[in-house]
Amino acid sequence: MAGVDLLFGPMLIGVLLNMMLYGAVVTQMCAYYQRFADDPAWIRYFILYLFIVGFGNVVVECGIIFEPLIIRYGTLDAFTISPKLLPGDSILISIVSAPIQIFAAWRIRVITRSFILPGLITLISLGSFASGINMSVKVFLNPEYREFDSFITAATVWLASSAVCDVVIAIGMTHALYTRKTGFSLVDGQINRIIRLTLETGALTAITALVDVTFFLVFPRTSMNFIVDFPLSSLYTCSILAMLNSRDRRKAMDVEEGRTAYNSVKFQSPLHSSN
Numbered sequence: 001m002a003g004v005d006l007l008f009g010p011m012l013i014g015v016l017l018n019m020m021l022y023g024a025v026v027t028q029m030c031a032y033y034q035r036f037a038d039d040p041a042w043i044r045y046f047i048l049y050l051f052i053v054g055f056g057n058v059v060v061e062c063g064i065i066f067e068p069l070i071i072r073y074g075t076l077d078a079f080t081i082s083p084k085l086l087p088g089d090s091i092l093i094s095i096v097s098a099p100i101q102i103f104a105a106w107r108i109r110v111i112t113r114s115f116i117l118p119g120l121i122t123l124i125s126l127g128s129f130a131s132g133i134n135m136s137v138k139v140f141l142n143p144e145y146r147e148f149d150s151f152i153t154a155a156t157v158w159l160a161s162s163a164v165c166d167v168v169i170a171i172g173m174t175h176a177l178y179t180r181k182t183g184f185s186l187v188d189g190q191i192n193r194i195i196r197l198t199l200e201t202g203a204l205t206a207i208t209a210l211v212d213v214t215f216f217l218v219f220p221r222t223s224m225n226f227i228v229d230f231p232l233s234s235l236y237t238c239s240i241l242a243m244l245n246s247r248d249r250r251k252a253m254d255v256e257e258g259r260t261a262y263n264s265v266k267f268q269s270p271l272h273s274s275n
Contacts, residue, residue, distance in 0.1 A: 006222040007079065007145075008068060014230030015061045021234035022058050025051065028241035036244065046103065047244075050096060050237045057092040057233045060085050080144055087140040089229065090158065094132030096233045097162055097205075100240050101125035104169045111176040121172065124165040131158035149220050159213040163206040170202025190247075197246050201239035208232055 029051055033044070064083040072078040102125055105118035112118075135154045142150065174195050181188045208228050215225035 004079075006219075006224065008065065008223070010223045010225075010227045011065050011230070012069075014226040014228070015065050017227070018061055018231040018234050019058055021231050021238060022054055025054055025234055025237045025241065028238060028245060032241055032245055036247070039244075043244075046099070047241070050100070050240070053092060053096055054234055054237050057089075057096070060088045060092060061230050064089065080146070082139065082143045082145055082148075084143075086143075087136040090132045090135040090139070093229075093233045093236075094129045094136075094158075097132075097236045098125045098129035100236050101128075101162075101165050101169060103240065104173065108169075108172050108176050111173075111180060117168075117172045121165060121168055124161055124168065128158060128161040128165055131161060134158070152217060152220070155216050156213050159209045159216075163209040166202050166206035166209070170199050170206070173198045173202075194243070194246055197242060201242055205232075205235055205239055208235055 029047060032047060037044075063085045067083040067085070068078040102122055105121035105125070108121070109115065109118040131154065135151065135158050138151050138154055142148075177191050177195050177198070181191055209232065212225050212229045212232065215228065219225070
């Protein structure tokens with residue numbers, strides 16, 4: 001296995017990056033609750049769920065780096081056996097990314113009135129979720145660093161499927177929003193802004209997941225992949241908050257329904273919008 005610098009250095013960097021991103025999550029969450037307090041209750045509770053899981057993720061990752069550098073400092077186990085909390089990493093990422101991806105599928109369903117693409121996104125997301133849980137089980141059962149080479153297939157399936165899901169969401173959402181253009185510059189301007197943000201956030205999460213698995217494959221004897229792996233959960237939460245906060249409350253244009261509204265931008269179910 002690699003030395004201290006390549007074993008614990010990337011982990012420490014990943015923890016610090018995740019903490020900074022979580023600070024951005026807190027800022028965006030406060031802005032969301034201030035501006036969109038009239039969003040459906042289940043969406044507001046969903047954001048609270050992401051906030052709580054994100055906090056748990058920060059705590060777990062601090063514990064991951066604290067164990068080898070403080071508790072087991074100077075012992076052989078610190079270099080041969082992975083931290084006890086490490087299996088929780090992929091679980092926490094999965095229980096954040098999968099609900100966010102399914103939420104995006106629901107948004108596409110609202111816009112397109114079709115179940116085909118949302119159903120495909122949901123299936124890929126659930127497959128990625130199951131792969132993430134499988135990864136955690138493998139790490140728990142084989143905690144020694146020398147066994148990590150055997151996780152290549154599990155890690156590749158988990159992160160690659162998550163990246164594919166993000167790409168499908170970005171393309172599907174972009175197409176769905178593009179078809180809602182009305183010809184009015186005020187509405188179309190907001191649609192174009194959301195399309196750009198959708199492509200940017202989707203590409204960012206997908207690229208991060210691919211870089212994660214690439215580092216794992218290219219640097220198997222190090223922990224280089226944790227530089228991007230640890231912040232992945234907060235990155236997903238930032239992406240959904242950025243999308244929610246991108247709605248223009250002042251102009252109050254319901255771009256996802258392709259019409260104006262006189263209160264604030266809201267998400268509507270297909271049943272409600274048809275009445």
